[in-house]
Amino acid sequence: MDSYESAPQHIASSRLKDYFIGATPLQKRLESVRKQTSFVPTPPRRKIPQCSQLQEDNDPQKVAFLLHKQWTLYSLTPLYKFSYTNLKEYASLLSAFIAAEKQKGLAVEVGEDFNIKVTFSTLLGMKGTQRDPEAFLVQILSKSQLPSENREHKVLWTGWFCCIFGDSLLETVSEDFTCVPLFLANGAETNTAIVGTWFQKTFDCYFSPLAINAFNLSWMAAMWTACKMDQYMAATEFLWSVPCSPQSLDISYAIHPEDAKALWDSVHKTPGEVTQEEVDLFMDCLYSHFHRHFKIHLSATRLVRVSTSVASAHTDGKIKILCHKYLIGVLAYLTELAIFQID
């Protein structure tokens, strides 16, 4: 009786295995939705960010304005019928929309009435592979009405859309859609909301804020510490939030970046890759060192902020990239998180 019951199960499981090996990502995703399991568990290993070939073409001056700024992250579903040739038209449509919204009194700007100018431009070289769509930038500038000689355009708000190594998403959408799942915004919340509304209406897409949980923050800490740096600009810092009543406590832990790198090197085994065990070991070393001195179990608290010389990230979905060399690497990981959130 028992052998009869177990045999069909064995055949079924081996058939499923073969199916999974040959299946395309779309088939796998459909299969997992049908069985209601979650596909793509965290990959056990990821590549350490390196300087990619495409990035060498990148002019450091052109992307310098992307560094040292705090960006708020959103994930974005694919845009329907978006065309890179119509950027000027989109710019004028968006500026008309913003002017209309401001007149409605929904977004009240304190100060004198001034003209808004919107620009759309592509960011060349901000992609992982040739398949990735071009990244593009939207800026809201103010045109000063003062009769002075200096007609400077002050940047009020910046937002940019990109897709770095987004193969898993690109394979599943049809030709009409443009996949730029990662959206980064800097500037007033009201402007982000207005631009978001316009995009959602025009391209039938959906923005959602991208939060980064403690698990992903510790991966970021390990990957960024693993990056080879000639010169360290900032200490490696962590911030934990302790859940306790009435107010939560924050614990901040700063390490000299070279010590952090030395710790990482002692943990790291496979060259060029980061594994889950190495990340766990790296963090456990920090936790046990802290426990030895302060008798506090950091592993029972929640990691909310990680700051290294490469970049710094906050759990609310805020990121600041400090190093031009690893810009693509940081964005690749964020794109992965954004795609995972869309799914």
Next chain:
Amino acid sequence: MSVLRPLDKQPGLNTATILLVGTEDALLQQLADAMLKEDCASELKIHLARSLPLPSDVNRPRIDLIMFVVNLHSKYSLQNVEESLRHVDATFFLGKVGFLAMGAGQESHCSIHRNTVTKLANTYRSPVFFCDLEREGFRATVAQRLVRMLQICAGHVPGVSALNLLSLLRNSENPAPEDL
């Protein structure tokens, strides 16, 4: 001597005992209260422990079911459970051990990936239940489920044994998790 064995004591008359192991003291206490509110023909005894091994100088009844509670927001709770698992005899894992993973709903607060707990449960060939112990309604559902499971493990349900239940729970899962 500090290893828990399933059959080293005589069973109490019409008594079923569950041991809940986990670092979340307040939530375990609330879960225990919810379980005691359930209608049950057997007399329920609920033991709470932060970790194993249990102190050996206390006279306690035979334990019928152990549930290890992991909070996905806290790596410390997972490490605690992994440490405690060492103090449980292998024969306990024939249907008398289970894992409760809480906090999966708040993805932004998670320090541990769900699959880590699933893999742990698969290694020990035991079922894992994802639950929310903070909200009363969900807690009551989990309590109900645990009480039924406890009755089976204590042998109070005629015709079903702990091992039967374990193989029933295993069959309903898809085979893929074995490969994870």
